[in-house]
Amino acid sequence: MSKTRKDDIQLLRINYLRGPNMWTYRPVLEVWLDLGELEEFPSNLLEGFTPRLTAALPALVEHHCGVGERGGFLQRLEEGTWCGHILEHIVIELLNLAGMPTGFGQTRSTSQRGVYRMVFRARDEKVARSALAEGHALLMATINDEPFDVNAAVARIRDELDDSYLGPSTAAIVAAATDRRIPHIRLNEGNLVQLGHGARQRRIWTAETDMTSAIAEGIASDKDLTKNLLKAVGVPVPEGQAVKTPAEAWEVAQDLGLPVVVKPSDGNHGRGVTLDLQTQADVEAAFKVADEEGSEVLVERYIRGNEHRILVVGGRVVAAARGEAAWITGDGQQTVRQLVDSQINTDPRRGLTEDFPLNRITLGEDPVVILDLQRQGLAPESVPAAGRQVLIQRNGNVAIDCTAEVHPDVAHAVALAARVVGLDIAGVDLVSEDISKPMAETGGAIVEVNAGPGLLMHLKPAAGSPQPVGQAIIDHLFAEDETGRIPVVGVAGSRGTHTISRLVAWLLHLNGRHVGLACRDGLFLGTRRVERRPSNRWDAAHRLLMNRGVDAVVIENSAANVLRDGLAYDRCQVGVVTDMGGIEGLAEFDVHSEDQLYKVLRTQVDVVLSEGAAVLNADVARLLDMAELSDGEVVLYALDGAAESLKAHREQGGRAVFLQGGAAVLAQGHSETVGANVDALLRRFAASPAGAGAEVDAATVLAAVATAWALGIPPELISAGLDTFVLELQA
Structure with missing residues (x-):
């Protein structure tokens, strides 16, 4: 043990940045931490620390760190690095071990000695906070040579991940x-x-999907109704009917001809389905099993063959999987339960979570398995004779890919079945001895059509090739040239940005758009203000992006909001940066210099789409440096059209907006178009009671004009829009 225990690192502030930020395009957890006395102890001064840490987390050798090669972080440990940086790598490695691979992290000192800002990529806030807590505890235990259970820590993070992450x-x-x-x-x-x-x-x-009909779901959940609809259009289905008592089930079974299947009418995932029933006792026992799973019991003619699940998306077969029976072989010594564990459950493809393509078989949890054992004269504790084959599960998990085997006749029948039920995405269950042949030859039939089918069997089959079913669903929802994006305009800076935002929203409105606007003046839908409180906030902007009624969004972003939450959107059509002011209000974020502010504001330009544009104030020299950061076009604006920056930009064919004779001039290359009357608008603002809070000047209006032009709004409409813009807020 260390002679003197080091005090814990203090976590001063933990902040989840939910969108693009000064660190990266992706959400991160930002942690402000105070090393305290450990500021005096880089890793090379902590006796035995590096060996203890690498013993606890051997895969740290894979972290390249700033060195840029395998073992780079270990090199930094040996040379001496501070504990904030070490915590960053510990958290990243714990996330990797828990199954949420994370490669991004940074640690930077602040203006206060011993205080650091550490960030790491975090797709989910709860998981990130759990990893931080475990990483902090592991670091302090390692520093002080105290025991720490890494596996238990990883398990706790993984539990949080399982609770929080998408299926x-x-x-x-x-x-x-x-x-x-x-x-x-x-x-x-x-x-x-x-x-x-x-x-x-x-x-x-x-x-x-939102294209999935509720009526179709209702039809699919009623197996008897589904079967009648399919039969009416010539899709082969097994004969059968609904029954209300065990005695009626046996009577119908005899009428249909043995063997039969007994199943619930509205069950799913194969629960309560018993196959190949040939005796009265078996049929009546199967009725009780099915009756506990659904509201009605069906008896159907048994179709010989393997069960198949065929995925239909948008009327097209995109994947198919086959099931196989699970058997054990007796040895005259072990019970059925023991043989299931040793001969079936040892398969590494089997498990209890969705990470495994095959389910672990737990006797006693599935009454159908118990019933099949009873039909063979056995129970879970029976000891089968040596060499005896015992059927445990008929068809087992449907998880063997057979997409390439599907016969065109079969594909046509299952696509028709999905269409008749009305499902845009359907999992069609089909029984056939050979899916590569028409069902008329094999006697196969469709036994179920399911809404909301699971995709895991196709994504991670137990055998065969995974199928790109996610891509098929996206291609079904969006045309080839669609991205689901609407024009998003982000306006960043410190002066007049709310007025710019309102002007741009007005011009988009005149251009036929249903506009959502989030700015200091409130939250707007079209020309109606729906919230009075300042709405230049992440949550307000996010709500607009979720609103089905808008097809363009304008969002005012302050530097403080970017530092506090990140941007509300991943990319934008137009990103505007107006100035480098307002630094005096950013001390709480440890932003004190123009270089630091530049890193914050550049976020707005970093997210411009390749088909979009960055709009920059050329009268602020430092903003011109942001031009090279834009993936899209750059549109400059300035008060003086003779500015060297505008001349150079236009020589390269770039677009620029400047003031001449009180009007905005829209220029590209050597072409110039005189547009909106800026001076007239400024005079109206000056005379309006609402104008006092607008922080408006010629540069503000030029920024709005340049943004509208970047959005493709015609110059004549921009001119008309400025003439008709009213600053007064509506209720």
Whole structure:
């Protein structure tokens, strides 16, 4: 043990930045920490620290750190690095071990000695906070040579991850959306997700979409009704009927001809379904099992073959999987329960979570398995004779990919089944001895059509190739050239940004857009103010992006809000930066210099889309440096058209807006168009009682004109818009 215990590092402030920020495009957890006495002890001065840490977290050798190669972080430890930096890497490694790979982190000193800002990539705030707490405890235990259970810490983080993270089906769809540059917003703590923004959004809930009909879901949940509808259009289905008593079940079974299947009419995931029943006792026992699962019991003719799940998306077959029976072989010594554990559950593909393509079989939890054992004269504690084959589960998990085997006739039948029920996404259960042949040859039939099908069997099959089902669903929801995005305008700076935002929103309104506006003056939908309190906040802006009624959004962003929350959007069509003022109000964020403020404000330009534009005030020399940061076009504005920056920009074919004779001039290259009457608007502002709080001058108006032009609004409409703009706020 260390002779003198080091005091704990103090976590002064923990802040989740939910959108693009001065650190990165992605959400991060930002932690302000005070090293206290440990400021005097970099890693090379802590006796035995590095060996203890690398023993606890061996994979730290993979962290490149600033060195840029494997072992880079270990090199830093040996040379001596401070505990804030070490905590960053510990947290990242714990997240990696818990199954949420994280590669980004930074630690920077502040103006106060011993106080640091440490950030790391965090897709979920709760998981990030859990990892921080565990990492902090591990670091202090390692410094003081005290015991710490790393595996238990990782398990606690993983539990938080399991509670917080998207399910695998939803995650696959969201990942496919991200690949298409379609933004997403999680709408609840479960799997309800918005894809896209505003009026162009779509919503998913696992594999259900906002195109999934409630009537179709209701039909799919009624197996007897589904079967009647399919039969009416010629889709092969097993004969059968609903029954109310065990005796009636046996009577119907005899009429249909043995063997039969007994199942609940509204069950799912195969619960309560018993196959290949040939005796009265078995049928009546199966009735009781099915009756406990659903509101009605069905008896159907048994179709021989393997069960298949075929995924239909937008009328097209995109994946298929097959199930196989699970068997054990007796050895004359072990019980059925023991044999299941040793011969089936040892398969590494089996487990209790969604990470495994095959379920672990737990005798006693599935009454159908128990019933099948009873039909073979066995119970879980029976000892089968040596060499005896015992059926444990018929068809087992449907998790063997067979997409390439599906016959066109089969594909047509299942697509028709989904269409008849009315589902845009359907999991069609089909039984056939050979899915590569028409069902008329094999005697196969469709036994169920399911809404909201699970995708895991296709994403992570037990055998065969994974299928890109997430991509298929995204391609179904969005046309090839669609991204789900609406025009988003972000306005950053310290003076007049609310007036710029309101002017731009007005011009978009005149251009036929349903505009949402979040600024200091309130929250607006169209020309109506719906909230009076200042709304240049993350939550207000976020609400606009969720609003199906808007097809353009204008958002005012202060430097303080970027530092506090990050931006509310991942990318924008136009990003405006007006000035480098307001630094005196940022001391709480340890921003004291122009260089620091520049890093904050550049966030607005960093997120401009390649097809968008950055609008920059060329009269502020430092803002011109941001031009190279824009992925899209750059539009400059300045009071003087003769400014060297504007000349150079126009020589390269760039667009610029400047003031001449009291009017805004829109210039590109050598072309110039005289537009809006700026002086007339300024005179109206000066005469208006509301003008006093507008912080308006010619530069403010030019910024709005340049932004509108960058959005593709015609110069004549911009001119008319400035002539008709009214500053007074509506109720």
